[in-house]
Amino acid sequence: MENMAAPDILALDIVDITKIYSQWQRTGQVRDILRNLIHPQKKEIKALEGLSLQVRQGEFAAYAGANGAGKSTTIKILSGILKPTSGSVRVLGMDPSVSRLELMRRIGVLFGQRTELWWDQPVLTSFEWKKSVWNIPDSVYKENLDMVTELLDLGELLHTFSRELSLGQRMKADLGMLLLHSPQVLFLDEPTLGLDVLAKRDMITFLKKINKERGVTIVVTSHDMDDLEEMARRIILLDHGHLAFDGSFEELRRVQGGLGRVRVTVSEDAGAGMQELPGLTLEEVKDNVYEYAYNHEKSSMQDILKALSCLSGIEDVELKRAPIEEVIAKLYRSWK
Ligand SMILES: Nc1ncnc2c1ncn2[C@@H]1O[C@H](COP(=O)(O)OP(=O)(O)OP(=O)(O)O)[C@@H](O)[C@H]1O
Numbered sequence: 001m002e003n004m005a006a007p008d009i010l011a012l013d014i015v016d017i018t019k020i021y022s023q024w025q026r027t028g029q030v031r032d033i034l035r036n037l038i039h040p041q042k043k044e045i046k047a048l049e050g051l052s053l054q055v056r057q058g059e060f061a062a063y064a065g066a067n068g069a070g071k072s073t074t075i076k077i078l079s080g081i082l083k084p085t086s087g088s089v090r091v092l093g094m095d096p097s098v099s100r101l102e103l104m105r106r107i108g109v110l111f112g113q114r115t116e117l118w119w120d121q122p123v124l125t126s127f128e129w130k131k132s133v134w135n136i137p138d139s140v141y142k143e144n145l146d147m148v149t150e151l152l153d154l155g156e157l158l159h160t161f162s163r164e165l166s167l168g169q170r171m172k173a174d175l176g177m178l179l180l181h182s183p184q185v186l187f188l189d190e191p192t193l194g195l196d197v198l199a200k201r202d203m204i205t206f207l208k209k210i211n212k213e214r215g216v217t218i219v220v221t222s223h224d225m226d227d228l229e230e231m232a233r234r235i236i237l238l239d240h241g242h243l244a245f246d247g248s249f250e251e252l253r254r255v256q257g258g259l260g261r262v263r264v265t266v267s268e269d270a271g272a273g274m275q276e277l278p279g280l281t282l283e284e285v286k287d288n289v290y291e292y293a294y295n296h297e298k299s300s301m302q303d304i305l306k307a308l309s310c311l312s313g314i315e316d317v318e319l320k321r322a323p324i325e326e327v328i329a330k331l332y333r334s335w336k
Contacts, residue, residue, distance in 0.1 A: 011185050011217040012055040017087030019048040019073050047073040048241040058215045062228035065238030066332050071221045075187045079109040092184060108183035112190035115174050117162035123173045124158040127180060136181050148176035151206050168199035188220040192227045204231050225324040239335045249324060256330060259322035262292045262304060270313025277307045
């Protein structure tokens, strides 16, 4: 199928939203039980503050931030589960808090830890139930069922009781159900949580495929930065409810100092002069393997090769980009 993305049309338009929660405060002391009941204390939490964000149709955007940054709150607001305290939100041109039912027919929302499947029924029963309640036309249902069965390898799972599925199987079935009504936008909150390497790979390949071939707009959250980088080109980072970064993974690496990695393996009797090399910072030594960080804004490849050429006994040299986990961990630390 051709990519039907319409890049000029906004799928999401968030303008200056703030979300304030009230949290009950209790001391947790037994002697305060009565006081907590008579004079309950509340504290205001600003989960989102002045957040503005646009996502075009057909985009695949990663949405990340440390625990409590406000990612789930944003997804709940975008899907109409919560209303922002102030500011405006449009999803496919609609206000989610006003047109929730209409919008639900055009979007799909997945919270990785929850399931929409009927616990005590085979997966297919949940699918059929959705078809009937949502009034999905036969042809649309059949096309989507065939597609998710094949691409997510649902085959036998369709006839298995949901309560008997493993976490990875359950996630696949939930994602399959989510797509039965041909949603144009997907909000996926931690869809790869707890999946093994293979299941993760299948899930990522599937999401990339429906984004590319069906033009489905996808906003995905995860704490696994490698997963996010594999899926999306754009990364939106939240810090305590504020937009902290919005750009490509490459730009993120660049603003973080363009970190690169050099791994040098030397023969057993070598190693002299490895501790200090110009332009390279020694990060780790394991047996005969030395790992260095370098900043490719400051040191050119020529400088690195020159520094290495002075060494003897080199068996292998590997150059790579800094792991995105590390780049982001450095950012999170600076925000604390
Ligand atoms: N229903 C609620 N009532 C009160 N406070 C809440 C509620 N939901 C979230 N919060 C608070 O809002 C802030 C943002 O929470 P949110 O769940 O959006 O973060 P998150 O980025 O999704 O975190 P995580 O990565 O841990 O899932 C946190 O400080 C949290 O304690």
